[in-house]
Amino acid sequence: MTTVVQHVSMQAATVHLDEPPVLAAVGRGLHGPAGQVDVFSLPDMWQFHLYGYEAELTVDGTEHRIRPGRVSLVPPGSEVRYRYRGRSEHLYVHLRLGTGGVPVTVPVIQPAGPELGFITAQLQQALAAWPHTPARAVAEVWGALWRTAWLSPPHERSAAVVHPVVAAAVALIEERLAEPLTVPEIARAVGVSHNHLTRLFRAGTGETVVGYVRARRMERARHFLQATTLSIPAVAASVGIPDLQAFNKACRRELGASPRGVRAAGPVP
DSSP states (O other): OOOOOEEEETTEEEEEOSSOOEEEEEEEEEESTTOSEEEEOOTTOEEEEEEOSOEEEEETTEEEEEOTTEEEEEOTTOOEEEEESSOEEEEEEEEEOOOOSOEEEEESEEEOGGGHHHHHHHHHHHHHHTTTOHHHHHHHHHHHHHHHHTSSOGGGSOTTSOOHHHHHHHHHHHHTTTSOOOHHHHHHHHTSOHHHHHHHHHHHHSSOHHHHHHHHHHHHHHHHHHHOOOOHHHHHHHTTOOOHHHHHHHHHHHHSSOHHHHHHHOOOO
């Protein structure tokens, strides 16, 4: 796979994480005892590191400070220069990334902050799985990459990345589709005002909160009607519309047919 990399600067790079990474190596690196300086590059692979030491790192001429608990994602072909201060250990992954999906701007190096424990655990799991269960290693590294992409403040990410308040609201909606949901309740749960959530949600999704909830309920209803043998009352209750008359009207309005008609039509190709 050929990776096309868009360098924003050597402070950050644009990555595409919608496809799982292709791993070439997962390991625990030890540097310093053999020399205080290393200079190298990986011509066609990304370098993903979680550091446990203090040092200086230069990526294509841009200097960065390495400190314990910082994570780096260095683009392919970049010349990296490490200046160690002694024994230096880190977890590393050498990988290739796809080019499809939504682009995300990620700092070359940044503190893992409150996500440190999760990223450490995922990379350790990847290291343990790598020799005998590479698919598990891919899953763990992919998760760690997404956590890393979300470390920077919202204003520093690419515009295509959803605001964390909107992401939290969407996650809550998905979890509670079977329950009564109001916009004020969702706003309180994600820690913002009703009006602020409304503005952020419209900007992030192009929809109102109410419209999004309605659409998700109907998509889930379509799935249950066409992919399962659940009774229609059970489907209605599972999407938060237990009143059968209201459910029937919602299906006709949003899906273009009665619940029985949606079920009879079969899955949409």
